[in-house]
Amino acid sequence: MAQDWIDAARSGMGLKIARKLDADILETLVRPQFTGYFEHKFCREEPAREKLITLAREFAVVPISGFQVGALAIGKSGNAYLGANMEFTGVPLHAGLHAEQSAVINAWMHGEPAVEALYVSEIPCGHCRQFLLELHAAEELPIRVRGVQKNLAELMPEPFGRRRAKGQGLLDSSPSEVVKIHPDDGNQTQRAINAASRSYAPYSKSPEGFIIETINGQHFAGRIAESFAFNPSVPAVTTALNQMNLSAQRKVSISSCTQARLATALTQSTAFSEALMRGICNVPVKSVLMESAH
Numbered sequence: 001m002a003q004d005w006i007d008a009a010r011s012g013m014g015l016k017i018a019r020k021l022d023a024d025i026l027e028t029l030v031r032p033q034f035t036g037y038f039e040h041k042f043c044r045e046e047p048a049r050e051k052l053i054t055l056a057r058e059f060a061v062v063p064i065s066g067f068q069v070g071a072l073a074i075g076k077s078g079n080a081y082l083g084a085n086m087e088f089t090g091v092p093l094h095a096g097l098h099a100e101q102s103a104v105i106n107a108w109m110h111g112e113p114a115v116e117a118l119y120v121s122e123i124p125c126g127h128c129r130q131f132l133l134e135l136h137a138a139e140e141l142p143i144r145v146r147g148v149q150k151n152l153a154e155l156m157p158e159p160f161g162r163r164r165a166k167g168q169g170l171l172d173s174s175p176s177e178v179v180k181i182h183p184d185d186g187n188q189t190q191r192a193i194n195a196a197s198r199s200y201a202p203y204s205k206s207p208e209g210f211i212i213e214t215i216n217g218q219h220f221a222g223r224i225a226e227s228f229a230f231n232p233s234v235p236a237v238t239t240a241l242n243q244m245n246l247s248a249q250r251k252v253s254i255s256s257c258t259q260a261r262l263a264t265a266l267t268q269s270t271a272f273s274e275a276l277m278r279g280i281c282n283v284p285v286k287s288v289l290m291e292s293a294h
């Protein structure tokens, strides 16, 4: 790659760390199709992973605290998934997404069946430790913070909840079958339903999907990821915003939003999604109703 192109890419990224990145990492990062992860060839060694955590911090959206946290989830494939905290104005503080959640959700949205290690720039808070218990074999998950490694069992010696059996954790559970009630009126509807069907909703049994479309025609899907303790659960809208934020399209304007939910859902976050999106863009959230196939 020509040096002048690298220099131009670095200056145009809006990421302070870009000047310090190796050319091969930068080349991946500046591709329009970048979706927030690096292939295993870039992150086999510890120094490369440490550098990617510093990069992940740059993706943080922190209008309230100004406190950037970066995370990196190493998937079973060996690929490294970025994670960064997100805060939202105009809604309660607990609407925020933590970097550890962001990285694990990023790995999940890319189809990773397991996370084999988690790197974080700060020690995980109690909320994140609780969220991570949704992974199968969570207690053995190595968590590395500034060169010190512990597993989740050490950080969470008296866990709340029960272990997720193999095939029933956040990353490895099977899709649920949902069908829509109203006639299909476009691809966006089907995308939202597809996203919902891959939800992790073992506690409410109320899957939901969310699709963000950008003005340049890109789509970002989100789905709900629940926690046994309820509060650390991540709604579909937040998952979709996370995937957009970690991608090369994070600064592109949003043109439409679609949410799919069960008509009979005990819990649903349409009002929350609308409040959240109102603070981000002036685009209404279209709601699609589904019914369970069972």
Ligand SMILES: [Zn+2]
Pocket (backbone or CB within 6 Å): 098, 099, 100, 124, 125, 126, 127, 128, 129
């Ligand atoms: Zn946290």
